[in-house]
Each structure stands twice: as C-alpha cells, then as structure tokens.
Amino acid sequence: MKDDKIVKISLGQYMVSVSNDRISLYDNNARYSEFSIDNFDIHFGYLKEMIKIMNNIIKINRINKVDSKYNILVLGFGLGGAPLNFSNYEDISSIDSIDLDYNLFRLFKKITHSHNISVSKKINYLHGNAIDYLKYCNENNIKYDFILDDIFESSKKVDYDLGLVYNCLKNDGVFFMNVHYNPKSYSNMLKRDNYKNVGFVENNEYLVYAQK
Numbered sequence: 001m002k003d004d005k006i007v008k009i010s011l012g013q014y015m016v017s018v019s020n021d022r023i024s025l026y027d028n029n030a031r032y033s034e035f036s037i038d039n040f041d042i043h044f045g046y047l048k049e050m051i052k053i054m055n056n057i058i059k060i061n062r063i064n065k066v067d068s069k070y071n072i073l074v075l076g077f078g079l080g081g082a083p084l085n086f087s088n089y090e091d092i093s094s095i096d097s098i099d100l101d102y103n104l105f106r107l108f109k110k111i112t113h114s115h116n117i118s119v120s121k122k123i124n125y126l127h128g129n130a131i132d133y134l135k136y137c138n139e140n141n142i143k144y145d146f147i148l149d150d151i152f153e154s155s156k157k158v159d160y161d162l163g164l165v166y167n168c169l170k171n172d173g174v175f176f177m178n179v180h181y182n183p184k185s186y187s188n189m190l191k192r193d194n195y196k197n198v199g200f201v202e203n204n205e206y207l208v209y210a211q212k
C-alpha cells in the first residue's frame, strides 16, 4: 500500500520534517518545536522542567483535596508541541495558544491530518500578537492557572513588559518562561513584579518560573 504521509514540508521560512516518530519544526535559524507522534512526548529541556513543576502542583492540590481543573495559556504556538503534550493531562481542561504567524496553524493542520494525529478539542488556537492578547486579558479579567512564555523571533527572545502577565494569572497561578540567556535577570524582573517562589532551572536552555 502506498504510504503518502508527509515527511518534509516547507512553508514561508518554515520547514517541518518527520523522522523516527518525531515531528520537528525549523525556521531559518532555529529548531522551534518538536514532539513524538505516538504520545506527544517532548524533547526540549524547558518543557520537561515545566511539566515536572505542573505535575507537582497538581499532585499537591490532589493531596489537599483541592478539586481543580487547570487552564493554560501558551504564548507562541510553534508547531503545537507543548499544547499537544499538555492535552494529555486529564486535569488540564483548556489550552489557549496564540501565535503571530498563521502559516504555523496551517502547517500544524496539514501535518497532523497527514499522520492521523488526533488533536484534542481542549486546544484553542488564537491568531495574533501575544502581547496584545495579554493586554486584552488584563482589560477583560481573563485569568489562567499556568502561562508559558515561549515567544521567539527566530532564536531571539521577544522582550515585553512582564508585569502584563501578573494580572492574567489566578491566585497562586504560575508563570513559566523559556529563556536561553540571562535567567537571573529575568528572575530579578519577576521578583520586582511581586511574584513569589521565583527561580530557574537549567536543562539545555533555562526554565524561569514564578508564582503569583
């Protein structure tokens, strides 16, 4: 039988390739996203660290009989590796993810369709500027349990007023940032914005985290 699943596809500055059960997205300079087809396992260190922290919070809340469902905002959809992985968790009820570039949603649709990947309805796609969306959440009292800042222009981290995130978190909500350099300076900015439990962990790149 002819197997016509996509193994390589390009659109604009992006290239998606499939090999050894992994789907990877590259732009001209950087690997943006990667996940395993069968279980949406992810291979980036910052995401592995973020999942450990989220699992811990969910576990502690369960022990304390806090009956919660969690919503997540992912700034920077890429090829949806993080949103797909988060959709595996029963306790996570919705995953909003915003990206500037509509081509990425197109690529995601093509590649998931081609590989018969069943995409959870918990994932909501938002097309637009993440910083504008944070302002919109501030104005409209929209709040999340977890927010991940994963916005990059190629390999360059997008900087903005981190104070915008604070009001988009529920009480005790946690903000995570994927950071390649200067984790200390990002942590210090978050401390100045009154977050508690601020820290960072290195796993290839850095994950900076802070709790409201």
Ligand SMILES: C[S@@+](CC[C@H](N)C(=O)[O-])C[C@H]1O[C@@H](n2cnc3c(N)ncnc32)[C@H](O)[C@@H]1O
Binding pocket: 031, 032, 033, 034, 074, 075, 076, 077, 078, 079, 080, 081, 082, 083, 098, 099, 100, 101, 104, 128, 129, 130, 131, 150, 151, 152, 153, 158
């Ligand atoms: C590293 S990728 C995100 C990877 C993704 N979280 C994943 O799990 O696969 C960075 C993304 O940030 C997006 N981006 C850059 N600036 C943005 C902005 N101001 N608003 C929304 N998305 C932005 C890029 O288009 C790119 O898709």
